[in-house]
Amino acid sequence: MPIAGVVVVTLPEKTSEVLQALKRLSQVTTYGVHKDNNIIAVLESESTSGLERLSNRISRSIEGVIGVFPAYINFEDEVPDQEPYPPVE
Amino acid sequence: MPLKRREFLKASAAAAAAASIGVNLIPGMDNKLFADAVSWEKSVCRFCGTGCGVMIGKKGDKVVAIKGDLKNPINKGHICVKGFFLHKVIYAKTRLLYPMIKRNGKFERVSWDEALDYVARRFNEIRKTDGPDALAFYGSGQAETEETYMANKLFKGCIGTNNMEGNPRLCMASAVGGYLSSLGLDEPAGTYQDIEHAELFLLVGSNTAECHPIIFERIVRHKTKNPTVKILIIDPRKTPTDQVADIHLFPKPGWDLAVLHAMAHVIIKEGYADLDFIKNHVNFKSNDGKDITFEAYQQFLEDYTPEKAEAISGVPAGDIIKAARMFGQAKTAMSMWTMGINQRTRGVWANNLIHNLHLLTGKIGVPGSDPFSLTGQPNACGGVREGGGLCHLLPGHRKVTNPKHREEVAKVWGVPVGNIQPKPGKHTIAMFEALNEGKIKGIYIMCTNPAQSLPYAQKFWKGLKEQFVVLAESFYPTATSDFADVLLPAAFWAEKEGVYGCTERRSQYMPQVLQPMGEARWDAWILRDLAMRMGFKKEFEKYRTAEDIWNEYISLTKGRDMDLSGATYARLKKERGLVWPVPSETHPGTYKRYTQGDPFFDELPEEKKKGRRMYFYGKPDGKAVVWARPAKPPAEPTDKDFPYALTTGRVLEHWHTGTMTRAVLELARAVPRAYVEIHPQDARKLGIANRDTVVVETRRGKLEIEARVIDRPEPGTLFIPWHWKEWLANLLTIDAFDPGSKEPEYKVAAARIYKA
Amino acid sequence: MKNHLLTLFGVLALSILFIGLSFAIPEGTQGEKHPDVEFDVSCMDCHAEETPEIVTEWRGSKHGFMNFGCYMCHGDGTVDFEIKPTTAKCAGCHDGYSVDFTKLNVTSCFDCHPGHTLQLHESTIK
Numbered sequence: 026m027p028i029a030g031v032v033v034v035t036l037p038e039k040t041s042e043v044l045q046a047l048k049r050l051s052q053v054t055t056y057g058v059h060k061d062n063n064i065i066a067v068l069e070s071e072s073t074s075g076l077e078r079l080s081n082r083i084s085r086s087i088e089g090v091i092g093v094f095p096a097y098i099n100f101e102d103e104v105p106d107q108e109p110y111p112p113v114e
Numbered sequence: 115m116p117l118k119r120r121e122f123l124k125a126s127a128a129a130a131a132a133a134s135i136g137v138n139l140i141p142g143m144d145n146k147l148f149a150d151a152v153s154w155e156k157s158v159c160r161f162c163g164t165g166c167g168v169m170i171g172k173k174g175d176k177v178v179a180i181k182g183d184l185k186n187p188i189n190k191g192h193i194c195v196k197g198f199f200l201h202k203v204i205y206a207k208t209r210l211l212y213p214m215i216k217r218n219g220k221f222e223r224v225s226w227d228e229a230l231d232y233v234a235r236r237f238n239e240i241r242k243t244d245g246p247d248a249l250a251f252y253g254s255g256q257a258e259t260e261e262t263y264m265a266n267k268l269f270k271g272c273i274g275t276n277n278m279e280g281n282p283r284l285c286m287a288s289a290v291g292g293y294l295s296s297l298g299l300d301e302p303a304g305t306y307q308d309i310e311h312a313e314l315f316l317l318v319g320s321n322t323a324e325c326h327p328i329i330f331e332r333i334v335r336h337k338t339k340n341p342t343v344k345i346l347i348i349d350p351r352k353t354p355t356d357q358v359a360d361i362h363l364f365p366k367p368g369w370d371l372a373v374l375h376a377m378a379h380v381i382i383k384e385g386y387a388d389l390d391f392i393k394n395h396v397n398f399k400s401n402d403g404k405d406i407t408f409e410a411y412q413q414f415l416e417d418y419t420p421e422k423a424e425a426i427s428g429v430p431a432g433d434i435i436k437a438a439r440m441f442g443q444a445k446t447a448m449s450m451w452t453m454g455i456n457q458r459t460r461g462v463w464a465n466n467l468i469h470n471l472h473l474l475t476g477k478i479g480v481p482g483s484d485p486f487s488l489t490g491q492p493n494a495c496g497g498v499r500e501g502g503g504l505c506h507l508l509p510g511h512r513k514v515t516n517p518k519h520r521e522e523v524a525k526v527w528g529v530p531v532g533n534i535q536p537k538p539g540k541h542t543i544a545m546f547e548a549l550n551e552g553k554i555k556g557i558y559i560m561c562t563n564p565a566q567s568l569p570y571a572q573k574f575w576k577g578l579k580e581q582f583v584v585l586a587e588s589f590y591p592t593a594t595s596d597f598a599d600v601l602l603p604a605a606f607w608a609e610k611e612g613v614y615g616c617t618e619r620r621s622q623y624m625p626q627v628l629q630p631m632g633e634a635r636w637d638a639w640i641l642r643d644l645a646m647r648m649g650f651k652k653e654f655e656k657y658r659t660a661e662d663i664w665n666e667y668i669s670l671t672k673g674r675d676m677d678l679s680g681a682t683y684a685r686l687k688k689e690r691g692l693v694w695p696v697p698s699e700t701h702p703g704t705y706k707r708y709t710q711g712d713p714f715f716d717e718l719p720e721e722k723k724k725g726r727r728m729y730f731y732g733k734p735d736g737k738a739v740v741w742a743r744p745a746k747p748p749a750e751p752t753d754k755d756f757p758y759a760l761t762t763g764r765v766l767e768h769w770h771t772g773t774m775t776r777a778v779l780e781l782a783r784a785v786p787r788a789y790v791e792i793h794p795q796d797a798r799k800l801g802i803a804n805r806d807t808v809v810v811e812t813r814r815g816k817l818e819i820e821a822r823v824i825d826r827p828e829p830g831t832l833f834i835p836w837h838w839k840e841w842l843a844n845l846l847t848i849d850a851f852d853p854g855s856k857e858p859e860y861k862v863a864a865a866r867i868y869k870a
Numbered sequence: 871m872k873n874h875l876l877t878l879f880g881v882l883a884l885s886i887l888f889i890g891l892s893f894a895i896p897e898g899t900q901g902e903k904h905p906d907v908e909f910d911v912s913c914m915d916c917h918a919e920e921t922p923e924i925v926t927e928w929r930g931s932k933h934g935f936m937n938f939g940c941y942m943c944h945g946d947g948t949v950d951f952e953i954k955p956t957t958a959k960c961a962g963c964h965d966g967y968s969v970d971f972t973k974l975n976v977t978s979c980f981d982c983h984p985g986h987t988l989q990l991h992e993s994t995i996k
């Protein structure tokens with residue numbers, strides 16, 4: 026089951042609403058707001074395409090989202106026995 | 115996928131995402147301050163007598179952070195605002211960096227050799243022409259035990275004068291007198307562990323919330339978990355401590371002895387006295403020291419009915435009765451007090467009366483019950499009380515008047531016993547008076563600031579100006595440095611190793627983690643080198659390390675009530691302090707004195723212990739004393755001309771004369787200046803508005819200061835915090851002192867106040 | 871499938887560029903400056919008037935209860951100033967709570983313990 030660590034960048038005045046909206050999505054876990062309008066979140070899905078759909082859904086359907094920027098992806102189930110990818114520098 | 119693994123992956127994902135915008139999610143890394151601190155070493159807070167364990171965080175050769183020591187049983191990781199900023203004190207701009215000698219009214223930088231030679235020559239001259247008693251030493255409850263020990267040896271053992279005092283005289287002397295006369299030996303029987311077992315706290319003359327914040331925190335934590343815990347406060351001023359008070363009695367400043375007697379009166383009348391305990395553990399004595407019966411004591415108390423106490427103190431009789439019942443009904447009770455009780459012309463008596471309540475009800479010697487005096491300074495108990503840094507004491511709770519004690523100490527010091535005078539030297543106030551009169555011509559002041567901290571301070575500036583003053587300090591300028599002839603830069607906390615002994619008989623080791631700043635040196639080495647230059651080479655050259663000094667000191671405590679002989683550096687470096695008596699290297703330390711578990715109690719022959727759960731082995735028959743002390747008024751009661759009672763004290767953010775805390779921007783900003791608290795009723799009457807500039811005047815001086823109109827002091831009472839030399843509260847205080855403890859009555863002066 | 875991944879990483883590369891450009895603001899201070907205030911004015915003197923809600927909130931909190939003032943977390947306002955304090959500041963006094971944020975889905979102590987409103991158990995405060 027793939028996982029992606031993403032930065033959700035929001036319009037500065039919408040940050041808390043976006044955060045609330047993200048918290049309602051069961052496939053999303055949030056890790057707080059940073060540097061004013063960056064929400065760190067982890068997305069989980071059945072497949073990488075599911076991840077992509079989820080990511081698109083967030084950027085399109087939640088008002089105030091400027092963009093969803095992944096920084097890390099793990100798809101261990103699909104590539105077994107491999108160490109998680111090192112975080113991107 | 116197992117959950118743990120998945121959580122890990124999620125965390126890595128989040129961390130990576132965060133890292134991409136320069137934020138770190140991993141604890142320890144998200145944390146700029148602590149990420150930098152590569153190494154942590156355990157030490158002890160430099161400020162109050164609570165003795166919190168702190169961790170010093172060091173990166174390279176710089177201390178960058180302080181945090182509470184999680185493993186320390188006193189504070190369990192918590193620290194207060196002062197401890198938190200300790201690292202900033204080290205790097206204060208006001209550090210004294212070089213030895214200086216005053217020439218033509220100006221300080222000139224000199225070499226260590228020049229400075230020490232000069233002091234040695236002057237001291238020897240004075241000693242030769244005017245005798246050893248023309249010299250004096252004035253030390254500190256902030257100095258390490260090792261430092262005080264060296265000074266003690268130099269002055270009492272080598273120079274041969276008992277004019278060796280320290281600021282604990284101004285702070286803890288009455289508590290010492292109280293413990294000695296009531297229980298037979300100095301220092302509390304219990305420890306902080308009692309806090310979590312107490313059902314009632316009696317806080318008298320203590321603003322615990324601001325002056326011992328972490329003890330307060332423990333009390334609050336305990337009460338939060340156990341809402342039935344009661345807190346009873348006796349204090350003329352409402353303080354932040356009141357936030358948790360169940361009942362607060364407000365006596366007029368200095369008139370509280372009657373209240374304590376009246377509580378005893380009610381306790382006995384209503385059957386709360388523990389007659390069994392009294393029978394086996396307590397003697398009664400009248401004020402002149404004669405044995406009296408329990409009945410005679412009760413007769414004495416007839417003079418202190420709650421109604422009479424109300425007439426004397428202003429506390430409603432109903433409140434006194436309520437407080438007495440609360441004390442009586444609680445299964446366990448812990449009393450805590452500080453300067454409100456000690457800094458009084460009847461400080462020893464006030465201490466006795468607190469002990470009385472515990473002895474009458476048997477609330478002592480069991481978990482949760484103890485009359486527990488709080489110390490103001492981090493090493494007043496360790497260095498000065500135990501180390502013998504006062505004019506009548508010798509190391510190890512010994513007395514100069516006792517020939518056997520002199521002999522024991524002289525032997526270890528390697529000096530002829532005749533060097534140690536059998537008569538006590540001059541106590542602090544007498545010492546500074548002798549300086550004024552020119553009877554003392556040279557004084558060595560270490561780690562303290564008497565020009566600001568003495569009561570009626572300006573009276574003693576004359577002597578400081580006229581006589582030869584050597585000041586060993588870490589900071590410059592201070593109020594006292596203005597008067598010094600020679601300034602010796604002393605290494606500060608963390609720049610030296612040594613031991614501090616806090617309120618609960620716990621001795622804790624502090625490591626050196628830094629090189630002293632500038633040319634600063636450790637006080638003990640300054641004293642050693644000075645001693646050698648004065649001609650005491652043989653006596654002092656053997657000390658090579660701090661441990662040498664400590665080992666010699668603890669050898670002197672062997673077999674004494676405060677036996678520290680098992681508390682070696684090796685152990686202290688590992689453990690979070692040891693609570694004496696620690697008679698051997700395998701002994702874990704002692705939680706309760708005078709009862710089972712105390713090695714001295716356990717060793718007693720069975721017939722002595724028979725029928726007793728406690729044996730006060732400092733008293734000839736092992737019985738503590740309930741004293742029938744008359745209730746005396748303060749030295750300077752209010753009157754028509756000076757209708758207000760002025761009392762002084764601390765605030766949370768600052769400490770003592772402010773040389774350390776005022777150097778920290780955050781703390782300076784928090785409380786930037788002094789003020790006088792006045793009750794709104796009084797302010798209205800005098801047309802004083804909040805923030806008005808007012809003049810507070812006593813028979814000794816006046817002070818222009820900002821008014822703070824607030825309902826903290828009772829009507830008729832004024833309060834000024836004493837940390838600022840610019841608004842020097844001690845221009846106003848009185849130098850009258852307790853005839854027993856010689857501790858001055860800082861806490862009560864008659865004053866008037868008017869708009870400037 | 872490879873394609874999807876490529877798309878994702880493409881976005882990723884862009885995002886780093888984007889973020890790198892837009893967040894070159896000094897750490898901790900968020901680019902904010904405390905107004906210049908004379909050093910004989912205490913934090914509380916001003917803030918009781920300027921931000922009375924925050925001061926009231928703080929007073930009712932555990933920090934207010936212990937009288938641990940603004941400066942503990944926010945700095946002195948001149949040399950040190952942080953509008954949004956970092957968790958580092960907490961750890962100095964609260965070393966007793968070593969928290970692994972990765973287990974808690976939070977990123978700072980303040981997520982669960984807002985400094986101004988930290989609550990004490992009701993029965994204690996009178």
Ligand code: SF4
Nearest residue numbers: 159161162166194197
């Ligand atoms: S309570 Fe006292 S010992 Fe503890 S951190 Fe504060 S000042 Fe230091």
